[in-house]
Amino acid sequence: MPLGTLDRTPPPFFRQGYSALTRLVFFSSLAVFLMVADTRFEVVQHLRAAIATVLHPVQLALRVPVEMVAGGRDYLQGLQHALAAERSAQQQLAAQAAALARAGQLEAENQALRGLLALGPAVAPRxxxxxxxxxxxxxxxxxxxxxxxxxxxxxxxxxxxxxxxxxxxxxxxxxxxxxxxxxxxxxxxxxxxxxxxxxxxxxxxxxxxxxxxxxxxxxxxxxxxxxxxxxxxxxxxxxxxxxxxxxxxxxxxxxxxxxxxxxxxxxxxxxxxxxxxxxxxxxxxMPPRPATEARDDAAPRAPGP
Known part of the structure; x- marks a missing residue:
């Protein structure tokens, strides 16, 4: 085989392109230019909005497993809290029922005692x-x-x-x-x-x-x-x-x-x-004061010695 027909180009792995420093300076300058241009002229605002719109369904799909796990944990915790609140409410209801029964008994006794002492009924304000x-x-x-x-x-x-x-x-x-x-x-x-x-x-x-x-x-x-x-x-x-x-x-x-x-x-x-x-x-x-008592209070008092 003639030597001229041999491919002397290096493999892609050994090819030499731009130096790392050159690429760093270029991409850094490009990044600074894009940031300044976006800040001053909002040149990439529409591009950002379009990318956000395209990625929104992807974000929602990726959030589904996280929300399922969090929702399941909240459901279990809420169920435990609801059961505990129900038990506490039942205990309070039983205690209130007992207190209501005692209050009814005390009210009946109070009315009986006021009747024995010839006292008027208790005042109930509007x-x-x-x-x-x-x-x-x-x-x-x-x-x-x-x-x-x-x-x-x-x-x-x-x-x-x-x-x-x-x-x-x-x-x-x-x-x-x-x-x-x-x-x-x-x-x-x-x-x-x-x-x-x-x-x-x-x-x-x-x-x-x-x-x-x-x-x-x-x-x-x-x-x-x-x-x-x-x-x-x-x-x-x-x-x-x-x-x-x-x-x-x-x-x-x-x-x-x-x-x-x-x-x-x-x-x-x-x-x-x-x-x-x-x-x-x-x-x-309260019942009105007797007329004689009212007159005594209204009468001027004689000065003391």
Whole structure:
């Protein structure tokens, strides 16, 4: 075979093209040019959109196994949570049924005892449901406005309840709305009764907007401790007795003073409340005072010696 007919070209594996440095500089320059051009002129925006559209079905198909695994895990966890919640609900239902039976028995006994003592029936104030419209914009007070007013029979001084307990008191009535001052307002006060010790005191709103409530003028040696629950005492003629008001969070017995600093957290959180219940003031449901007693109170008293 003649030597001229032999193929002397090297195999593709041994062919020498552009150097690695040249290719690095070229592709780096091309990348920088494309980034600058896309940033300034958005030349590849349509190309990117087209590629994203083409790859979208592929992405959805690749996500199916992951979603199946995650969905199966969530389903099993949700099933376990649902079963646990069902068991807890059944236990609570049984406990509530027992408590309801005891409450019915106690109510019957209460009526029998009131009959033996020749007492009148227990006062049941009228309740009106209302919805919170908005919160007052005053940064120095805590007040709400509800959608029930004088045309709905609402009176000034009406107690306002949430699901957890007393929320506040109606302080101003308009024809179609009412202003509610919350218990955490700095000017609010409510007589309370300690459920554990049966001691009466007065709970006040916090001195600042961010603070909760506090008991004032409590002796330093008073039997009060964190965790004590406070309820309405019913002696003010406004709030029915036995409604949850607050819980004691801390007690500071100051050595330099004769009083203790008792901080409270309200039973009904004022934030996030949407629906409330307005009760008639307890004093409006009481029987009228005898005329002679009213005249004695209205008569001027002689000054003392």
């Amino acid at each position: 309740a009106t449901a209302a919805e919170v419209l908005y919160e007052a914009a005053d940064p120095f007070s805590r007040k709400l406005f509800v959608d029930r007013g004088a045309t709905h029979g609402i009176r000034a001084g009406a107690p306002v309840l949430a699901a957890q307990g007393v929320l506040g008191q109606v302080t101003r009535v308009y024809p179609l709305a009412s202003e509610v001052t919350l218990l955490v307002d700095k000017d609010a006060a409510i007589p309370v009764l300690n459920r554990r010790t049966r001691q009466r005191s007065v709970a006040y709103g916090g001195p600042s907007r961010g603070s909760a409530m506090e008991l004032r003028f409590v002796p330093g040696n008073a039997d009060v401790m964190p965790g004590d629950e406070l309820e309405t005492s019913g002696v003010d003629g406004v709030y029915p007795p036995g409604l949850a008001v607050a819980r004691v969070t801390s007690v500071e017995r100051l050595a330099e003073g004769g009083f203790a600093r008792v901080r409270l957290v309200p039973a009904a959180a004022p934030d996030g409340v949407r629906h409330v219940l307005l009760l008639d003031p307890l004093g409006t449901l």
